[in-house]
Amino acid sequence: MNPVDTKPIERSATDELLQLAETWREPPGFWGWFRCVHHQTIGKRYIVTAFIFFLLGGILAALMRMQLIRPENRFLGPDLYNQIFTMHGTTMMFLFAVPMMFEALAVYLVPLMVGTRNIAFPRLNAYSYYLYLFGAIMVWVALLTNTGPDAGWFSYVPLSGPGFAPGKRVDFWAQMITFTEVSALAVAVEIVVTVFKLRAPGMSLNRLPMMVWAETIVSFLVIFAMPAIMLSSSMLILDRLVSTHFFNPAEGGDALLYQHLFWFFGHPEVYIIFIPGLGIVSTIVATFSRRHIFGYMVLVLSLIATGFLGFGVWVHHMFATGIAGMGRSFFSAASMMISIPTTVQIFCWLATLWGGKLNIKLPLLWIFGFFFVLVMGGLTGVMLGVIPVDIQVHDTYFVVAHFHYVLIGGAVFPLFGGFYYWFPKITGRMLNHTLGNWHFWLFSIGFNMTFFPMHSLGLKGMPRRIYTYQPEMGWTTLNRIATFGAGLMFIAVLLFLINVFWSRRRGVVAGENPWGAGTLEWATSSPPPPYNFVELPTVNGREAVWDAAPNQPVVRGLRTDMREVLATNVLDADPDHKELMPEPTIWPFLAALATTFLFIASIFTPWGLVWGLFPVAVTMTGWFWPKGKDKVNQEIVEAEDAARA
Amino acid sequence: MTDVQTFRNGRTIAHLWTGILAGPLAWALDEGMSYVLVPHACSTGHYYVLHVMTALCLLIPAAAFLLAWRMYVITPPSSTEDGGDAGSRSHFMAIIGMASSALFFLAIIAEAIPRFILNPCD
Numbered sequence: 050m051n052p053v054d055t056k057p058i059e060r061s062a063t064d065e066l067l068q069l070a071e072t073w074r075e076p077p078g079f080w081g082w083f084r085c086v087h088h089q090t091i092g093k094r095y096i097v098t099a100f101i102f103f104l105l106g107g108i109l110a111a112l113m114r115m116q117l118i119r120p121e122n123r124f125l126g127p128d129l130y131n132q133i134f135t136m137h138g139t140t141m142m143f144l145f146a147v148p149m150m151f152e153a154l155a156v157y158l159v160p161l162m163v164g165t166r167n168i169a170f171p172r173l174n175a176y177s178y179y180l181y182l183f184g185a186i187m188v189w190v191a192l193l194t195n196t197g198p199d200a201g202w203f204s205y206v207p208l209s210g211p212g213f214a215p216g217k218r219v220d221f222w223a224q225m226i227t228f229t230e231v232s233a234l235a236v237a238v239e240i241v242v243t244v245f246k247l248r249a250p251g252m253s254l255n256r257l258p259m260m261v262w263a264e265t266i267v268s269f270l271v272i273f274a275m276p277a278i279m280l281s282s283s284m285l286i287l288d289r290l291v292s293t294h295f296f297n298p299a300e301g302g303d304a305l306l307y308q309h310l311f312w313f314f315g316h317p318e319v320y321i322i323f324i325p326g327l328g329i330v331s332t333i334v335a336t337f338s339r340r341h342i343f344g345y346m347v348l349v350l351s352l353i354a355t356g357f358l359g360f361g362v363w364v365h366h367m368f369a370t371g372i373a374g375m376g377r378s379f380f381s382a383a384s385m386m387i388s389i390p391t392t393v394q395i396f397c398w399l400a401t402l403w404g405g406k407l408n409i410k411l412p413l414l415w416i417f418g419f420f421f422v423l424v425m426g427g428l429t430g431v432m433l434g435v436i437p438v439d440i441q442v443h444d445t446y447f448v449v450a451h452f453h454y455v456l457i458g459g460a461v462f463p464l465f466g467g468f469y470y471w472f473p474k475i476t477g478r479m480l481n482h483t484l485g486n487w488h489f490w491l492f493s494i495g496f497n498m499t500f501f502p503m504h505s506l507g508l509k510g511m512p513r514r515i516y517t518y519q520p521e522m523g524w525t526t527l528n529r530i531a532t533f534g535a536g537l538m539f540i541a542v543l544l545f546l547i548n549v550f551w552s553r554r555r556g557v558v559a560g561e562n563p564w565g566a567g568t569l570e571w572a573t574s575s576p577p578p579p580y581n582f583v584e585l586p587t588v589n590g591r592e593a594v595w596d597a598a599p600n601q602p603v604v605r606g607l608r609t610d611m612r613e614v615l616a617t618n619v620l621d622a623d624p625d626h627k628e629l630m631p632e633p634t635i636w637p638f639l640a641a642l643a644t645t646f647l648f649i650a651s652i653f654t655p656w657g658l659v660w661g662l663f664p665v666a667v668t669m670t671g672w673f674w675p676k677g678k679d680k681v682n683q684e685i686v687e688a689e690d691a692a693r694a
Numbered sequence: 695m696t697d698v699q700t701f702r703n704g705r706t707i708a709h710l711w712t713g714i715l716a717g718p719l720a721w722a723l724d725e726g727m728s729y730v731l732v733p734h735a736c737s738t739g740h741y742y743v744l745h746v747m748t749a750l751c752l753l754i755p756a757a758a759f760l761l762a763w764r765m766y767v768i769t770p771p772s773s774t775e776d777g778g779d780a781g782s783r784s785h786f787m788a789i790i791g792m793a794s795s796a797l798f799f800l801a802i803i804a805e806a807i808p809r810f811i812l813n814p815c816d
Contacts (some may be wrong), residue, residue, distance in 0.1 A: 251778045252778075253777075253778050253779075253780075253782070253783040254783050254786065254787065255775065255776055255777075255782060255783050255785075255786035255787075256776055256778060345775070345776070346775065346786065346789055346790060346793075347793075349790060350790055350793050350794060350797070353714070353718075353790070353794065354718070354794070354797055354798075357718035357721070357722065357798075358801070360722065361721070361722060361725050364729075373732050373733065373736070373814070373815075373816070374812055374813075374816040375732050375808055375809070375812045375813070375814050375816060376729050376732045378805075378808035378812060379725050379728055379729055379805045379808065380725075380729075382804045382805045382807070382808065383725065383801070383805065386801055386804060588778070589778070590776055590778075591776050620702075620707065620780070620783055621702070621778075621779075621780050621783055
């Protein structure tokens with residue numbers, strides 16, 4: 050079936066454009082804020098919220114560094130320090146890295162990159178954002194009321210069990226997991242459907258932009274990895290609240306089971322954070338080399354291989370737990386193998402840069418930083434894959450140095466590159482170049498000053514998570530250097546914030562495609578209109594803008610008076626049918642409030658689960674009940690289809 | 695050479711996806727099952743079960759490679775790496791399938807090596 054005519058046309062008439070803008074306009078006013086369901090709005094909210102949590106997590110890191118600047122410091126006590134390092138890890142992993150690298154970027158960029166008008170299941174998208182926001186606020190309110198989680202970001206049992214962690218601190222952590230994982234799972238489903246069903250005609254599987262490949266693979270990682278952590282955190286909270294004994298060896302439970310479940314999620318999570326970074330790198334490298342990416346197929350294969358291998362390395366986090374030697378060796382081999390696809394990708398990017406006409410701008414500068422930092426982190430990763438080395442440096446600052454090189458190198462460096470790259474698209478203005486340069490160099494120098502000495506501290510035996518140390522240990526100088534480095538990073542991020550606020554109003558106007566990029570988000574104005582594209586585009590190559598024919602056809606026949614999009618088939622993106630998108634509504638917000646009540650109430654009483662179900666059922670029914678403009682639109686479309694038949 | 699319509703039918707598409715996914719799934723099966731079988735091999739002394747597991751799992755990516763290769767040879771000569779037609783897309787999927795099968799065949803071998811060196815009871 051091909052209901053869509055794909056002929057070149059002149060731009061639509063003004064009244065049609067006005068109608069299109071009115072149809073896709075987000076509702077105005079105070080209550081309108083809670084009714085928004087468009088991917089651009091929700092995506093921007095995700096970006097801002099996740100960045101706020103990056104700043105909060107950074108403030109906690111700064112507090113830890115201030116505490117460790119000298120031996121026997123009394124700036125923070127041990128109890129507060131426990132809460133701070135737990136909340137630093139929790140915030141950075143669950144409230145910043147995953148929501149930013151996956152949810153925020155995917156929700157904002159993927160629909161634009163595949164050439165459609167909105168994400169699939171837009172109401173679910175709004176619901177996912179509110180759940181994430183409420184979960185994050187809950188756990189931060191807990192911290193501010195001295196009930197912050199204090200058993201580490203992975204909350205190992207028995208430390209986090211009822212015997213060693215009385216009170217509600219760990220319960221807030223476990224329930225925060227439920228909030229954020231439901232949110233991530235919802236977005237994963239939306240992205241899979243958007244990518245497989247809403248692509249522009251011509252964007253067959255072998256023409257997907259690398260960033261879209263990355264976010265799609267991450268969606269599958271989320272779908273398969275997140276249930277493990279939801280299971281483990283639910284079992285933990287059951288052990289704590291209703292005295293089950295899943296993790297209590299004294300009653301036939303198994304403490305190690307918790308670690309297996311946690312890391313079966315935890316290691317893929319590293320790739321959930323890292324793979325979007327790889328997508329950003331591929332995108333920026335191609336744009337600023339002004340050529341198609343070298344080795345597209347190899348890059349896609351590497352992403353797929355990384356996604357699979359990421360599920361087979363979790364036991365390397367447990368080498369020190371007494372697992373049998375041969376069993377460990379399988380995971381040691383997998384841990385070393387996983388460096389191969391990343392290395393292959395680095396060679397592809399270098400080959401692209403080598404054969405391109407380089408345009409060295411701020412986004413590319415951050416990618417150069419990424420190469421340096423990630424290779425450093427990757428090398429120590431291979432070292433940690435070797436079992437004797439891992440056991441020797443287990444739980445020391447060597448590991449802290451390694452994973453900060455990997456996570457900041459693999460995610461934050463590309464992310465800042467991505468900010469400079471897509472800021473003009475989101476706001477219509479360029480970020481200031483001079484401030485951007487200061488940001489890059491201060492951050493890079495500060496980062497290496499902070500984390501490079503930690504390798505040495507780890508080899509000298511400094512354990513993780515200690516709130517102070519004695520002067521005779523010989524760790525003072527390196528800790529001092531690390532703290533000064535953290536200060537530089539702090540200033541760098543402050544400069545970035547100043548740049549964002551200044552450029553938002555006074556930056557140079559960007560225009561449609563300031564970098565001369567090739568992917569579809571640059572085929573519309575900056576910032577994009579609420580309907581994304583005046584006419585949905587068709588695609589003639591991997592870089593849709595670069596490869597467009599002189600009279601590249603556009604999609605015609607979509608209604609302008611309803612939120613209609615084109616559904617295409619999974620593999621070849623051939624036009625399949627027209628699909629109505631739902632209108633703005635407050636029900637996802639109300640459903641998220643009801644879900645929040647259920648989750649928080651169940652921390653205090655198991656009956657919370659029962660009573661909480663009623664408001665959830667009511668709000669979900671309200672959400673799905675056919676009514677209002679959605680019902681009218683559906684009836685009109687059905688009547689027209691019947692008349693046509 | 696085959697008609698482009700062939701690459702849109704369910705059977706061909708299933709073959710192409712099998713080529714891409716069977717290798718990694720076989721590797722996951724080998725790793726998971728071998729990890730579970732180590733204590734069994736130690737307690738019973740039946741070390742050979744670990745090798746049998748590897749051998750069986752190696753057959754899967756080998757078969758997937760052949761399937762992907764068969765798909766590759768029947769794609770039309772006009773197929774290009776970035777063409778927008780079903781033939782080019784199948785050509786892409788077939789190559790990814792062959793590469794994925796080969797990669798995970800090697801991954802299974804890499805994880806088989808410790809079985810010749812270490813004792814399951816260590």
